[in-house]
Amino acid sequence: MTRNHFENKDFYKPDEPYRLLPFRFLQFDPDRVLVVNEVGERLFLKNEDFRALTTHQLRQDSESYRDLRGKHFIFDSSVKASLSLLAAKYRTKKAHLAGFTKLHIFVVSLRCEHSCHYCQVSRVSQDRTRYDMSSETAARALDIVFRSPSQQIKIEFQGGEPLLNFDRVRQVVEAAESKSKLLGKSVEFVVATNLALVDDSMLSYFRDHKVLISTSLDGPEFIHNANRPRPGNNSYQTTIQNIRRTREVLGADQVAALMTATRLSLKYPCEIVDEYVQQGFRSIFLRAISPYGFALRTSVSTGYSMEEFLRFYRDALDYIIKINRAGTTFVELYAQLLLTRILTPFATGYVDLQSPAGAGIGVAVYNYDGDVYASDESRMLAEMGDKTFRLGNVHSDSYDHMFGGALIRSMVASSCVESLPGCAECAFQPFCGADPVFNYATQGDMVGHRPTSDFHEKNFFIIKYLISILESDPDVRRIFWAWVRNVPVNGLLRWGAA
Amino acid sequence: MILHSLGNVRGLKSAVIGKIATSPEQREELRKDLVLLWNGNHPPEDSRGYLAVLSSNATPGWELNIPIVSSVSGLDYLSDGDIVRVAIDGFVRTLYRRNSPHNFILMTEQCNSYCLMCSQPPKKTDDRARTHEHFRLIDLIDPSTKELGITGGEPTLSRDNFLSLIRHCKKKLPCTSLHVLTNGRLFSRDGYAQELAGIAHPDIMLGIPLYSDVDSEHNYVVQARGAFDETILGLLELAKCSVPVEIRVVIHKQTYQRLPQLAEFIVRNLPFASHVALMGLEITGFVRANMETLWIDPFDYQNELRTATEILDLAGLNVSIYNHQLCVMDPGLRRFARKSISDWKNVYLKECTGCILSEECGGFFQSALCTHSSHIKPFHVA
Numbered sequence: 001m002t003r004n005h006f007e008n009k010d011f012y013k014p015d016e017p018y019r020l021l022p023f024r025f026l027q028f029d030p031d032r033v034l035v036v037n038e039v040g041e042r043l044f045l046k047n048e049d050f051r052a053l054t055t056h057q058l059r060q061d062s063e064s065y066r067d068l069r070g071k072h073f074i075f076d077s078s079v080k081a082s083l084s085l086l087a088a089k090y091r092t093k094k095a096h097l098a099g100f101t102k103l104h105i106f107v108v109s110l111r112c113e114h115s116c117h118y119c120q121v122s123r124v125s126q127d128r129t130r131y132d133m134s135s136e137t138a139a140r141a142l143d144i145v146f147r148s149p150s151q152q153i154k155i156e157f158q159g160g161e162p163l164l165n166f167d168r169v170r171q172v173v174e175a176a177e178s179k180s181k182l183l184g185k186s187v188e189f190v191v192a193t194n195l196a197l198v199d200d201s202m203l204s205y206f207r208d209h210k211v212l213i214s215t216s217l218d219g220p221e222f223i224h225n226a227n228r229p230r231p232g233n234n235s236y237q238t239t240i241q242n243i244r245r246t247r248e249v250l251g252a253d254q255v256a257a258l259m260t261a262t263r264l265s266l267k268y269p270c271e272i273v274d275e276y277v278q279q280g281f282r283s284i285f286l287r288a289i290s291p292y293g294f295a296l297r298t299s300v301s302t303g304y305s306m307e308e309f310l311r312f313y314r315d316a317l318d319y320i321i322k323i324n325r326a327g328t329t330f331v332e333l334y335a336q337l338l339l340t341r342i343l344t345p346f347a348t349g350y351v352d353l354q355s356p357a358g359a360g361i362g363v364a365v366y367n368y369d370g371d372v373y374a375s376d377e378s379r380m381l382a383e384m385g386d387k388t389f390r391l392g393n394v395h396s397d398s399y400d401h402m403f404g405g406a407l408i409r410s411m412v413a414s415s416c417v418e419s420l421p422g423c424a425e426c427a428f429q430p431f432c433g434a435d436p437v438f439n440y441a442t443q444g445d446m447v448g449h450r451p452t453s454d455f456h457e458k459n460f461f462i463i464k465y466l467i468s469i470l471e472s473d474p475d476v477r478r479i480f481w482a483w484v485r486n487v488p489v490n491g492l493l494r495w496g497a498a
Numbered sequence: 499m500i501l502h503s504l505g506n507v508r509g510l511k512s513a514v515i516g517k518i519a520t521s522p523e524q525r526e527e528l529r530k531d532l533v534l535l536w537n538g539n540h541p542p543e544d545s546r547g548y549l550a551v552l553s554s555n556a557t558p559g560w561e562l563n564i565p566i567v568s569s570v571s572g573l574d575y576l577s578d579g580d581i582v583r584v585a586i587d588g589f590v591r592t593l594y595r596r597n598s599p600h601n602f603i604l605m606t607e608q609c610n611s612y613c614l615m616c617s618q619p620p621k622k623t624d625d626r627a628r629t630h631e632h633f634r635l636i637d638l639i640d641p642s643t644k645e646l647g648i649t650g651g652e653p654t655l656s657r658d659n660f661l662s663l664i665r666h667c668k669k670k671l672p673c674t675s676l677h678v679l680t681n682g683r684l685f686s687r688d689g690y691a692q693e694l695a696g697i698a699h700p701d702i703m704l705g706i707p708l709y710s711d712v713d714s715e716h717n718y719v720v721q722a723r724g725a726f727d728e729t730i731l732g733l734l735e736l737a738k739c740s741v742p743v744e745i746r747v748v749i750h751k752q753t754y755q756r757l758p759q760l761a762e763f764i765v766r767n768l769p770f771a772s773h774v775a776l777m778g779l780e781i782t783g784f785v786r787a788n789m790e791t792l793w794i795d796p797f798d799y800q801n802e803l804r805t806a807t808e809i810l811d812l813a814g815l816n817v818s819i820y821n822h823q824l825c826v827m828d829p830g831l832r833r834f835a836r837k838s839i840s841d842w843k844n845v846y847l848k849e850c851t852g853c854i855l856s857e858e859c860g861g862f863f864q865s866a867l868c869t870h871s872s873h874i875k876p877f878h879v880a
Contacts, residue, residue, distance in 0.1 A: 003612060006612070006614060006721055006784075006787075006788065007718075007721060009718050011718070012714045012715075012717040012718040012723060013714055041766055066711075066712045066715070066756065066759070067759065069711075069712050069713070070710075070711030070712050070756075070759050070760075070763055071711075071763075071766075076714075077713070077714075078713060078724070078727050080727040080731065081713060081726060081727040081730035081731065084730065084731055084734055085730065085734070085767045088734055088767075089766070089767070343813075344765075344769070344813070345766055345767075345769060346769075477812070478812060481812040481813065481814075485813075485814050487814075492812060495808050495811070495812065495830070496804060496807075496808060496831065497830055498828075498829030498830050498832075
């Protein structure tokens with residue numbers, strides 16, 4: 001520690017030539033290459049800098065060199081800090097894996113009084129014994145749910161229309177409450193319902209048991225009613241009226257809505273967004289029709305190409321950004337998910353876009369008849385007659401067999417983007433995920449073929465679009481941060497204005 | 499205000515640390531920790547049991563049977579409960595002022611770094627033996643004190659001393675926040691961070707400087723090879739065991755250019771930081787020797803400061819700007835400015851006369867009187 005002079009800068013310069021750490025890249029536009037490291041940190045390089053980097057000719061005194069060093073794309077004298085930081089961030093990004101299956105979907109009834117064109121599964125039927133989950137099945141399923149090592153359990157009721165079998169909903173909620181208390185776990189509930197059958201006693205039950213509501217709203221009346229036929233053709237009026245009642249009892253933020261885009265919807269991105277804003281929603285999830293169930297059979301009237309959907313998505317997103325710019329906080333949820341991965345080091349729990357895929361290890365579906373599926377899409381496929389992704393049945397198979405068996409293992413092995421052809425070298429890999437069920441349903445095998453995949457086309461397009469508008473407009477960046485942090489845009493727009 | 503003074507000492511065999519009493523304490527049994535401040539022309543009637551008497555007078559011929567330090571000047575600001583150390587050579591140093599929010603313990607003057615802009619240049623004297631005086635000081639500090647700094651040198655150099663000091667603070671000052679200024683390097687070593695966390699101090703924060711996202715640049719500023727790696731690994735260890743940390747960045751000619759990249763580095767790598775402080779340069783210590791290397795008019799780095807502050811703020815980090823005058827700052831950054839200069843250090847310039855914001859402004863370090871931004875101007879009522 002004895003010293004009495006200062007060393008000059010050169011004394012601390014790297015004393016070794018640089019070496020590369022793992023990263024992926026993309027010619028983002030004609031002049032720039034986007035490089036992305038293993039944990040999703042990104043940097044734009046001019047073409048000549050990228051060439052210099054990869055041919056080990058980058059000058060150590062250049063700004064690009066320092067940028068690449070600071071974001072762990074390269075290392076020189078020491079790699080200790082970089083490797084420890086990368087490891088910490090990698091663990092953080094994959095933290096959702098630690099708890100195993102968190103989301104458990106109960107299909108308490110396949111029956112529904114709606115007959116939506118794009119619905120994958122529902123039946124209009126009075127046959128309760130055939131299409132409703134029995135009390136024994138529900139009890140067995142719940143035993144399986146609580147075998148999951150996850151400390152946080154989320155139970156989602158789906159259908160069909162789950163309120164057609166409300167007794168089963170109550171049974172599961174109350175049993176899950178007491179089981180979670182006994183095991184020291186937390187449990188939350190969501191009911192996915194069209195709300196047509198909701199009554200005051202159900203609403204006060206949901207309020208008392210902190211059950212969240214997820215409903216469907218496809219846009220303004222003419223779109224919603226066209227997409228979602230029911231007797232009387234009044235789905236829109238019923239939905240709006242019941243959203244209002246539900247909010248009054250449960251509180252405004254306890255009701256979320258989902259939209260599914262049909263061919264008709266594609267023409268009205270702004271009108272659909274406006275409808276959500278007018279109805280007091282703070283977010284929207286712009287979803288394409290899934291290629292399963294009845295949707296596939298009726299695809300001539302309801303379906304469209306991914307390219308058409310993405311044009312719709314982009315127009316709707318641009319319009320949503322415009323609304324935010326004017327000071328109203330309104331979030332597109334798929335963008336929010338991707339932006340969390342692009343902008344932060346944190347993990348995201350969304351099961352449909354993970355690596356390995358969330359099917360089975362993040363979500364499980366307990367069908368009305370006791371069959372257990374690896375995902376919602378898996379049971380939709382089953383309704384079409386293909387039970388490939390059936391993990392077992394609650395009455396005949398053990399937890400270990402269903403959640404540790406050959407099927408779930410091969411799904412995991414086939415859904416790591418780190419090793420999938422086409423994904424392994426993709427610059428967007430750290431932001432993306434895989435869906436073996438989608439690949440199987442659309443392309444015939446779990447691995448799939450990226451160049452012709454709708455799943456790839458969608459995610460690649462949206463991620464690239466988000467990154468490009470994020471980089472080019474400071475207010476868009478501020479809006480996106482507000483979404484990621486769940487804070488009002490007003491505090492962040494025109495940041496730093498005096 | 500000066501925090502030390504030299505007097506003529508009589509009857510002192512070893513240094514004492516005691517609490518100031520500005521008027522006589524009637525009960526003799528309560529006097530054993532007190533130093534009586536006595537400016538009367540005659541000796542106090544009853545001086546039994548005090549540690550010492552301090553007087554600004556010459557005190558000729560006073561016979562008190564306890565140590566007397568006479569002719570000490572400049573200590574009029576002392577009030578009841580303040581703590582002083584009186585050395586055998588008559589050197590009186592104020593260690594603690596009850597009414598100041600800026601009290602700190604100077605743990606050691608040794609350091610394992612040698613920062614270009616160190617305000618408290620390290621010395622190599624072995625001062626580990628001083629630890630018992632720090633303990634004594636902690637015993638005397640008013641337990642209602644809100645915050646206490648622990649600084650150096652590098653306060654963590656002696657692991658045993660540092661950890662036992664923190665333990666002692668927890669025991670004696672359980673309601674006092676501790677703010678430790680450390681380079682964090684030693685926490686990269688086996689179990690140090692875990693041991694600190696194990697003490698479970700209810701309110702501790704480690705302020706750790708980081709000067710660049712690039713190791714060689716940070717190492718140059720702190721003049722130590724390998725320091726960046728150690729600080730980063732130390733931060734990760736502290737985060738692992740949930741010890742709150744604050745990142746401190748001193749802005750100068752060697753650090754301002756990559757301030758935005760450093761901000762992004764913090765967002766990505768150190769999102770657990772409770773606070774990020776972006777600080778102006780204090781012209782003192784080594785800075786004087788390195789002015790050419792370090793000085794840049796803060797007016798000239800407002801773009802970088804603004805970009806960095808936005809990056810941190812958008813990401814939801816808690817960010818403050820210290821040691822900057824409001825008139826030099828980008829107006830959009832004013833809400834991040836904190837009045838941070840210790841009350842015994844801050845002054846205003848003649849250019850500040852008539853400024854309506856001087857109360858909110860930190861003003862200047864005393865040391866800035868010779869070198870400061872050339873854009874200082876008063877705010878007037880609009």
